[in-house]
Amino acid sequence: MPRPRDENKVLLIHAAALKLVIKTGFSSLKMADVAKEAGIATGTLYIYYKSREDLINDLYVVTKKEIAEVMLSPENQEDTLYGSFKKMWLAYFFFCYKNPEKMLFTEQFLYSGLISETNKALTDSFFEPLNQFLEAAKKQSFIKDLDVELLKAHMHGALHEIVKLLIKSGQRPEAFPIHSMFELTWNGVRL
Amino acid sequence: MPRPRDENKVLLIHAAALKLVIKTGFSSLKMADVAKEAGIATGTLYIYYKSREDLINDLYVVTKKEIAEVMLSPENQEDTLYGSFKKMWLAYFFFCYKNPEKMLFTEQFLYSGLISETNKALTDSFFEPLNQFLEAAKKQSFIKDLDVELLKAHMHGALHEIVKLLIKSGQRPEAFPIHSMFELTWNGVRL
DNA sequence: ATTTTTGATGAATATAAATTCACTTATATT
DNA sequence: AATATAAGTGAATTTATATTCATCAAAAAT
Structure with missing residues (x-):
């Protein structure tokens, strides 16, 4: 009965993270920036990933x-x-x-x-x-x-x-x- | 007339920073940790370097x-x-x-x-x-x-x-x- | 159509770490 | 010995950023 998870978002998140990595190096990758680049809210990142570390490992x-x-x-x-x-x-x-x-x-x-x-x-x-x-x-x-x-x-x-x-x-x-x-x-x- | 700067400290700072870099990667290099490892106060780092960025560039x-x-x-x-x-x-x-x-x-x-x-x-x-x-x-x-x-x-x-x-x-x-x-x-x- | 359930939001909070600064200490000069 | 000056300290402050959460929205099931 719930609203379905938009699996395309994972791809958006990945693309956004990678785009930012190349710009400033991966050590300064910020969750807020990833969200903005992916066109979603920061909170949404935490629906798909438990933490920043998780996101980066998956990527x-x-x-x-x-x-x-x-x-x-x-x-x-x-x-x-x-x-x-x-x-x-x-x-x-x-x-x-x-x-x-x-x-x-x-x-x-x-x-x-x-x-x-x-x-x-x-x-x-x-x-x-x-x-x-x-x-x-x-x-x-x-x-x-x-x-x-x-x-x-x-x-x-x-x-x-x-x-x-x-x-x-x-x-x-x-x-x-x-x-x-x-x-x-x-x-x-x-x- | 002032107290002279201990130039040996720069070497201590470098050694400390490098030691920490190999442990956890350089992105997570913390000024407080560098100071502790070098056996000096965090404030002292800022006598030798304007900023973390400066320290790392010099290194x-x-x-x-x-x-x-x-x-x-x-x-x-x-x-x-x-x-x-x-x-x-x-x-x-x-x-x-x-x-x-x-x-x-x-x-x-x-x-x-x-x-x-x-x-x-x-x-x-x-x-x-x-x-x-x-x-x-x-x-x-x-x-x-x-x-x-x-x-x-x-x-x-x-x-x-x-x-x-x-x-x-x-x-x-x-x-x-x-x-x-x-x-x-x-x-x-x-x- | 109503209810239920989870997705989505983003401002608020928590956390972590860089930097500052009021104060103390050491030493070179007088 | 007294003084001046910069080094050194580390707790307090600022800044940056990860994470949470009260709230709203959308879709599925009834």
Whole structure:
């Protein structure tokens, strides 16, 4: 009998929070600002979330899930390992370029001390297929025999910094040597 | 005739702030906590700094300067370009490993929206010699002909993520394949 | 159409943390 | 030794922001 919850509001809240994160950094994200940006009352936020911490944790999980789906999409499956690898790398690269707020948010959140252990494990699980892909590539001697977490850290860190530079420079991605940048990473990990 | 300012206090304040940054992330750095950790009164902080923002900016500049000195130390000068390059990389790697609070702080601060344009330009200038080194390496066809900022971003991002992983894992650096990790980066940028 | 139930609001409240300031203390100068 | 001056203190104040709650509104069930 009650008035139904407007599930679209969650999306509005997420979008608003991310928009503000990119503006002033996530540490200064204010609930009142999020509400205003989303076009709702501050109190309404507390219908959907128990607290600021809750909201931010949810946003993190949702965003990580989206990233995993973008990277691990069947569309990125190619005949060769190299081909799949490059497609996934490019998919993540363009995702970050088009969604810098999501990239910066996930990056900053991980070291904010706000993430719960549960959510850390949950988001890690989204990337299990990527781990398996890399393990397989290792077994087939396509890439160096280093710990998968190490390889991922190397690629992830490099990619993020590059995207940040691209965004700062204001260049269009077409003017950017994306393929050369990919080769930087690939020449590092390949055997 | 006045009581002299205890210049050692600035160092105490910096150390205290960094220690707290690594604990809970820099967004939740509290002036009262910094004062307590440094063993001084909160009011004293405001003798040395106009505001929290000021304190953090100063800490950033000082830390960046230290990093530049560590990397660009004459000790890292070798006969070969490769040798110098590796020495600088390792120097930064170990600096980050031994001073994770400084690494994390500089990283987080850059995207916090708190840094002033002046300080950004100032800290960039500390690394001018590194730019020149890379430009020279490019001219001699030792490394790829890509924008120096791009090369730096790639290396910087990868190195930071790797160090974070090392710290998280709790491994001693001897157990870590540091030279392989360096080769990841080097194989990327070399020609 | 009426009732019930929960969504939505935003001003009021609680909380937390930055900053100030009236006062005390140390030291360099006389 | 007396004095002047700035350092140092920390409780009180201000400021900022998260959270609550009395109230109203909308939809569903009767």
